[in-house]
Amino acid sequence: MLSRPCALPHRTSSTHFEMSYQVTRPFALDSTASEQRLGLHPTPVDLAIAATVTR
Known part of the structure; x- marks a missing residue:
């Protein structure tokens, strides 16, 4: 695979390979x-959307 060695000097391309596990x-x-431990709870999706999207 030639793309990895070619990406080494290029910072953005190197980061792509480092983070590729995400996809x-x-x-x-x-x-x-x-x-x-902390008593935290996830925000329900409908509340998160309402707080994010304003009309």
């Missing part, structure tokens, strides 16, 4: 530890 594997989001 090659699914994310597993689990807030159990912070909920139990």
Whole structure:
């Protein structure tokens, strides 16, 4: 694979390879530890959308 060695001197391309796991594997989001330890809870999606989108 020639693209990786060619990307080494180019900072943006190097970052692409470093972060490529984000598009090659699914994310597993689990807030159990912070909920139990800190008493935090995820914001419901409908509330997050309402707070973000204004008409």
